[in-house]
Amino acid sequence: MQMSGAMKMVPFLDQPVMLHSSRDPGKCTMTPEQCAYKFSYWVFWYEADHRYALPTVAFFLVAIILFTISRLISKVTPQGLKRKSLWSRLVAGLRFISYKSWNIWGWNTHSLGTYMLAAAGAVFFLAMTLGPHPYYWPNTKEISYGGSPPIATRAGFMALACLPFLIVLGAKANPITALTGISHEKLNIWHNWVAWAMFVLALVHTFPFIIVHIEKGDLVETWNTGGVWVTGVVALIAQAWLTFMSIPWIRNRYYEFFKATHLFMALAFIIFFFLHCDFRMSSWDYFIATAVIYTMCFLYSQCKTYIEHGFRHKASLVPETNDTLKVTIDTKMTWAPGQHIFIRFLTCGVHAFTAHPFTICSVPQKDNKNQLVFYVKHRGGLTGRLMKLAEKNPGVQIPVMLDGPYGGIPDKHIDQFDKSLIVGGGAGAGFTLSLLENFIYLTSFVGYKAEMKVVVATRDPGMRAWFTQAVEDIAARHSRSGVIDGLSIDIHETHHEQGSDTALDTLVHHPKSEKDTSETGEERSTAEMLGIRFLTGRPDLPTLTREFASQRESSVAVVVCGPASMNYDVSEAAAAAQRRILAQGDCAREVWLHTESFSY
Template sequence: MDSDMDTSGLPWLDSPVMLHSSRADTCKLTPQQCEYRSGHWRYWYQADHVYALAAVYFMCAVIGVFAVVHTLSKYGPAWLSNTGFAKRLRTGFRYLSYSIAGEHRKIPFLPSASLGLSLLILAGVIYFAALTLGPKPYYWPNTSTLNYGNSPPIATRTGWMALGLLPFVLALSAKANLISAVTGIPYEKLQVFHHWTSYAMFVLALIHTFPFIVYHIQKGDMVMQWQTSVTYWTGVAALIPQAYLTFMSLPWIRNRYYEFFKSTHITVSILFIFFFFIHCDFRLTSWDYFIATGTIYIFSLLYAWTKTYLFSGLHTAKISLLPCGLIEIVIPTVTSWRPGQHVFLRFLALGLHSLTAHPFTISSVPHKTEVCGHPSEMKFYIKPHGRGFTARIAKFAEGKPHIRVRVFLEGPYSGVNNSFLSTNFDRSLVISGGSGAGFSLGLIEDLVRHQLTMTISDTAKTIQVVYATRHKAVAYWYKEKLEEIFTLALGNGKPIGCQVEASIHVTSTEPISKSATHLDAADAATTDQEKNITKRDSSNSLSSDNENNSSSHIQIHENGERPNLRNVISSASLATNGGVAVVVCGPNSMLHDARNIVSQEQVRLLKDSSRRKEVYLHTESFSW
């Protein structure tokens, strides 16, 4: 943003430094020219009110819609949510939320987007494009004797809109943020909005920059401006780190160089904010947006740090390398959590990694310490990947059974409302793949526990589990974990009161190249696990419907084929009159297929008004 302000003050900021610059305007043109110059869409001295606030209003309007929907769904009267109109509206909203736009695979260099999100992004593109390209002129009609100003109008408005987005870009990136609080959307699902607002801000910044270059090249003083005006070189100094953050956050780049990006993005972000702050030089109300940004983000940091260092605090984690190749981390704690939640762990014995925190999904559920007499155990099951952080943990634990490490625990965050699933749906379908095993185990255990609290008169529920893995050893480990959950539930002496169905699919029939230690251990353990499980199956009390008023069937399919999600989800939907809740955690391809299949179920429900059932979907991704 440039103006007619004198930039010959302090080396970094104009003097005297103020919170806001003056709006006093001394127009030396003719009355007609002054009137043209001060038009609503052209006037530099009101551009912050016209354009920066327009960006704020758009973002607040979008957040407000989601906040109203969340408030009504959570606090609205039951009769309102059960009306036919409300159900159809909810079904339509779910269709927009679940369906991938055009049912095509996502664009490889951009975050995936649902149909609803694509429409929202399109609305944003139209809105900001209209504000950018709609008002005229793009450049002042200056001549050698006539000067309306040194800021091309198109550069002025895009600069202010970019600044107006800044508080939202930072707010959407925080783990503890006010937007999640008012909308009920977990912070990791807001990351896609963080990405797209960042892209919009970067494009607006480019459109803000190039008109100044064109204008001063035409004027013949570009070199002089660069050498004498702090505004110009600080603008470029802010644009370079912004470009780095934008391109490094593209999924195909971020996923490949995640550890490097994670270790550098904070420093680069600070550089961007610093040079952007100097570049704005308290013009009009520009610093108000930095104050808002700092307030929002510092609040988020203080909240996270308070939870980490005062409430969660320092813990001792026991790390083990399981025979199937997975890493098991067990942390005794009095912290409470919900199924499917995750925490950020900072390991204090892993060199430079002790400076960063990494998210892991909790695979267990808490119990009442006063009843059991000992703290709950927060368990994690992690699959080592490549040469990243998880591979470093595996190498650290290799040959050291049950090694103990001090960790800081931040969280928990997000999670699944199992009470909502059990109360509103007759069937819960839990689908997971690969590293999603850990997420599903905690969810299944909590669903089973919830059934123990139900009375005999309650509607019978069904829990259906589908898991896919490339490794046979992991498949038998997963089956054993499921049996432990069901056995512990039945050990309470009370029937589960529901039917449990589980199918485990080994999707590879050939040995897969792994790191020598992990694979050898996994392959060696497979035979013993198969023998133990087969022996246990022959006398397993879980299949006794008469004794326990419940049934559990766990099948392993080793044909190398992936589960047919379309058949699984459609069959589950048709098998119940009370609706089905589908929870999916796995690779992106699994999430993509599940979202489109469930979205098609929404279409069927909209077409058949006589069907009262609902199909609800909750997804968890490996990466954000």
């Protein structure tokens, strides 16, 4: 009774408030044929959640299960079977649809596999929305089948069923990543697309009600007396804001504003959506499921931040060049090559309330006295503030809080392959360092025999110095002989060509001549020991990738982190390699690709 009394204070909810509304449709007073029509499988209002919401949940779960099974099969398959031609071609076919994309007017599309899965979702939602009939009840003055148009009812319950998956896909630590091995940042596209599907379904749910009440002539009266309209409209406005502000070019241009408003609007959407559902049938169960799963994701992230990592960390800031900032944090935590971590800088004004992702450019040391190293590109906002602090007081230390690590190379390690090609462009140069350090460690201490080529392209004229020094420091920590077998590093400097801002995307590859080189004797010695070459112009990545992928009976890993044009060139070459494997041409046994979007 106390609960009921308290809930009566909540506006917009029917009384008494319950967890589930009744499923009793009452006695049908129409003819048997009309009653059968009203109670038919696809339009019976009191079972609409079972007919539409549950299949929507099943659709998402089937997709997750298929990816989970695929991951498990890949992990448990014996190496002997993986060397068979049939297995190689099967894997190549799946990888082709995962790697194949297109460049349309300078815009890189998502992969073929992404669109295939999206198409399956579109077919499902269109079939479930437009397939059953009728769309509207054939009500008359004498006969009323119901007040909710069937198309609006089913669209509403399908939108509701999307909610738990929408929220979970946007979480850093989430069960989908744990099951499928797909990192949270790569799931973000699905967070965005599920949001669009849900928004379209919400519109399909809304407009039939407007049409019906316009025809009845009581739209204004219904709005004035029905709280369900108010809650629905507020939820729809908040949903529209969230959806349109997440369009990439809007989000990227106004990112700080987007981030500041996203959580507030998301909270408004959830609250008013909850009130709008008004405990109809099992509608509130989906909010309970969402709250439980997201709370677990949030608590996991917070436990890593406050309990595992704590308040003891401090970041040291040193400007490497005018464009690059080096951030180092002493820690006892461990991570894998290619992972990133969210850092909250506690003395950076409003930025102290948000955590930002940074790709780790180092690997843990065997003595557990580890150092997180980040090479940060100066872009304004938080990074601009950090750069100003470092320029004013090089080596300044700032208290930070850590959340992570996350991401990285899923279920694959470079040491599983005979050859590896690591490509970094711009700020992505720092990403290559952790993979390079892991290779040097394995070569020096584990007896790993393989080949790694690192290709870095940059416009920053000061990048050569800090990158070479970083490689030299890595070699000093791990190399026993001073010379690393199987390693070669090409640094392509694009700023020589008239200082164009688009140099990275337009220059062709041509090696630097002897007379143009400005290396000192010490720099040449270091470069020779580490297998470093300095070149000008953009690297010919399609040709380089094709050369690696053409080495017969070898397994090849290709990892790229850079601008969109660089990722596209390498992805296209990797997709072409899958076609050659399918045709059993003159090519490697396996070509595996991992693309990364550099975080700061």
